[in-house]
Amino acid sequence: MTEHNDPRVDSGAFSLDALSVEEAQSFRSAAAMNVDLQRESDELLQTAAILGMAVDPVDPPAQLKTTLMALIMLTPQLPATPEGRSVALDAAAEPVALPLQSATVTRKVQSRWFVRPTVYLVGAAAAVALFVGGGFAGAVITGTSTTVDMQARGVAQISAAPDATMERTAAAGGGSATLMWSKSLGQSAVLVSGLPALASGSVYEAWYINGTTVVSAGVLEGRDSSASWFMLKGLMRDGATIGVTIEPTGGSDQPTTAPIIAMATA
């Protein structure tokens, strides 16, 4: 848009998310300076939302809620705007980075998992700014949030690191894992969600893999494996791949089964 064009012509397309990113930004700037245009924009956005209300609903899988209830415990809320919460209907106009926004690349587990999978750079690492507001999955279900343990502090510490990065991947056999790590701290944590319950005698065990060196990063136990954060033990070295396998109770020195999760941190 140039200043010679009337930004008003874009209000319909804006309300339908049909503008390019640049055009949408120009439109927002114009609307912010023009009360009438802002009102028209708000009204058309509400009109568009009614189009959305006419769409048939789809029931989400239960796992989505479980994951979200675990995630909000680690996700801070924005402070209300100082000037009395007067933000446009499209509050997202303000660039708000989400922890998982740039981290939803889903990768298949590599067949040779100890070989570092193709590197995916996860941008906006600085966007990850989380803290621990409460307990974990055990508490999630009942809605209370009183348990803050060492694991929580560890996860909080990683999330507060300037280079904290998050990435989500599907697990072979069902469920997913969200890995959060900080290279500067050399630490990582994993949020498992919807992993199948294991028969007694088996546990999930995490591993740090650097080339052909595989070191145990601890057994994921003591919590509901359907949605919980686990701090991984030991130092995460540069370029490590993090894997999870199913092992006999007590864990193994080296993995004995094919991994259900393998994620590169490089």
Added chain:
Amino acid sequence: MLRLVTTDNEPGASAQLEFVVTVETLLERVALGEHAAFAEMYDRVAPRVLGLIRRLLIDAAQSEEVAQEVFLEIWRTATRFDAQRGAALSWILTMAHRRAVDRVRASQSGHDRDMKIGIRDLDRDFDQVTESVEIRIEHERVKRAMIQLTALQREAISLAYYGGYSHSEVASLLSVPIGTVKTRLRDGMIRLRDAMGVA
């Protein structure tokens, strides 16, 4: 505003109002950091949010990912929600639509989508049989308002909103200049706004 639904004297209109008020109240409590309110708000709106995202993205797994992003954004930004400027459900669906469109544009599958799908699905948006009374009322409301548009306005709006197409894609699908598309989108949306009593 949604509260104008009550002036339609339709069965279920008051229930609709109650529903909307409840979501707004829940959102205020979410803004205070209440996990239980978030859980309840989620239960209320998640099927609508996922339904809208699925309408645009088709793919179930991708849609769930985007829905997860949307709900985290709701959690983060509930403090910024301003009831003076629109209903809670509008705010939420606006967010869901934007993120779904972002995903459509970002993913290769989005670029590679068969553009004809958008055209073929046009009628679906108005002729679907749906079981929920609440949705059927919205559906009827949209359908009645849509009838008042010109064919070009209707097609352009449907492609943009339900198909997630940009104005330039809509222009190419309908073989009209971009400027014309922008004008039709605005004229059509204004007409819909007036027909549905949003002001």
